[in-house]
Amino acid sequence: MNPLDFSGVFSRADRLVDGVWLTAQISLAAMVFALAIGVLAAVLSLSGNRLLRLPVFAYVEVIRNTPFIVQVFLIYFGLPALGLRLDPVSAAILAMSIYGGAYTSEIIRAGIQSINRGQIEAGRALGMSPLTIFRHVVLKPALASVFPSLVAQFILLLLSSSVVSAISVAELTSVGNDIQGLTLRNMEVYLIIALIYVALVAALKGGMTVLERLLFPFKFLRR
Amino acid sequence: MFQQFSLNHVYFMLTGLGWTIGLAAIALIGGSIAGSVLTLMRVSANPVLSRIAQVYIFVVQGTPLLVTLFIAYFGSTYLGFTVAPLTAIAVAFSFYAAAFLGDIWRGAIQSVPVGQREGAHALGLSGADTMRHIIIPQAIRIATPPTVGFFVQLIKNTSLASVVGIVELTRTAQIVSNATFKPLEVYLTAALFYFLVCFPITLFSRRLEKRLSV
Amino acid sequence: MMRFVKGLVLAAAATAALSSATLAQATNTLDEIVQRGKIVVGISLSTPPYGMTDANLQPAGFDVAIANLIARDLGVELEILDQVSQARIPNLTSNKVDIVISSLGITAERAKAIMYTNAIYVDEQMIIAPTSAAIASLEDLVGKRVGVTRSTTNDTIITDKAIEGTNIQRFEDDAATNQALFSGQVDAIVSGVAAANAINKETDQFQRKFAVRQSPMGIGVRRGDFDLHQWLNTEIMLLWNSGEIQAAQQEWLGIVNEELPRF
Known part of the structure; x- marks a missing residue:
């Protein structure tokens, strides 16, 4: 066994920084889109209309029960056959958004279902418009109650970004793989990469905690 | 050099599927046991145990599973001993699953109203009895959907086991895809296999969720 | 002579046994391979035409052909361990395999992590x-x-x-x-x-x-494994002189090198 030698990793710190930056960018973009897809899909899946519910059911189950790498390949290599050619980064964001959206929609659906019907009726009695009721009486409390699950899902989404190295996106894992190939120092690279991911997750968790206080101050009221 | 994507290859991928199911079983059993221990630590009254569990969950959740597996298999050499591939898989997947299950199950236990615990105490039930007969039955109801959801992700994650030399479903797909240069067809076949294993579990979970919520 | 897929279960147990033996004795790998009667070679089976599976799903390709020749001349059984690219070197340095034949290109930086034999293909x-x-x-x-x-x-x-x-x-x-x-x-x-x-x-x-x-591509050997390294270089010279490396190149790569660099 060779002694650990990190010099080949540290001398390429600039590339790691580029990788971290790209990982952060595609992950954040995917989180925003996944949330939007999730809300839309959750609302459709709770609608009384079967024609709306069924496609959402199919979307959620196909995505949740097949490997993410296959979805990535289909979007990057399969869509050109249909005339849609995406660059690797766009394909990665699209794939991650679709993937994250499926899980997010299930979480948000549970949140909406936990809203007491009495609240909605109270909103109506106060003369609120359906849109106002949806936004303030249904969606906001629903998101507030499932916020921890959403954060957990976003962490998984961040970690899943490592898969898109397969379609040549130069994110963190991909940079790590490059350095492994150049130096053959696999263990050293993985130790550093793992530390960086833990730090990224810590940053995401911290940011989400701040966001939770800003968006849902009512959760932190003293009783 | 190019081979046509044939039934022979599909058969090869089926042997990989066998490994995938076996690995998933190991991961589910090991993860459930380790997850239970971690949950008990996390909800215990002992602040040191609870704190250790919290840090553990934070670190392991933040580390990509591939890296955990890599360290479990190859890292042990640096400590002067070696582990067999299946041992490394059992250890890494158990550690990984424990972190997520510990978090899910803690949330479920803590969501049972405090009043219930107090009521049980007032009725003279011991702490262990309260846990067994009052808290856990209610917590299981809340924890089932996310637990099954995580299990499905765990099954798909067994694809990482190829790093320790196990030729499971995803690895067979890689091998066939590189021999035939037909990645789309090959990976779609693999996706279908995963779907056939995972979808029944998801459906079962949905049904369970509906029945429990009544 | 070659056990592969069916041997995987055994490989799990065997690798552990073999590796702990390696550590316990800390002797030289060449002697050990001969005593054990088996050489464990790390090959990626997803990189045709170097490592792949044939129509019968058995390991095949240039790297596999070379591994077979080496096992034959050592007079031992060949066991192939399929490996993804990230596992090539850790498998070697943590004693899970004896040598790596995996279309390993030779570079100065890589040679800091492992020892290369003379080239088997350019x-x-x-x-x-x-x-x-x-x-x-x-x-x-x-x-x-x-x-x-x-x-x-x-x-x-x-x-x-x-x-x-x-x-x-x-x-x-x-x-x-x-x-x-x-x-x-x-x-x-x-x-x-x-x-x-x-x-x-x-x-x-x-x-x-x-x-x-x-x-040039060479065979990867653990650093410090000089006896095995020297035996392999001798073997590569002999296989070249007998024309067997050229035959394997022709069969799998469709091209034959005029000469191989030796260092």
């Missing part, structure tokens, strides 16, 4: 692009998307030689790299001779444009 890296594309030199690749399989010799060489402004896109395996070319996601790819031949056989839509550089 590949030529070439640019492959649509027949209609006007690409004749590295200058023509500026502003173009060039696909390559990550961490391969192809990658090392194009990264080194590419002119500023060339957009290199790295994929995780050859199937994805080729697929990127076929689906028009990249303008050209860097590939070895054998893969280029195979693509030419399949379709005339793509053709070889020009060669970038030559690169």
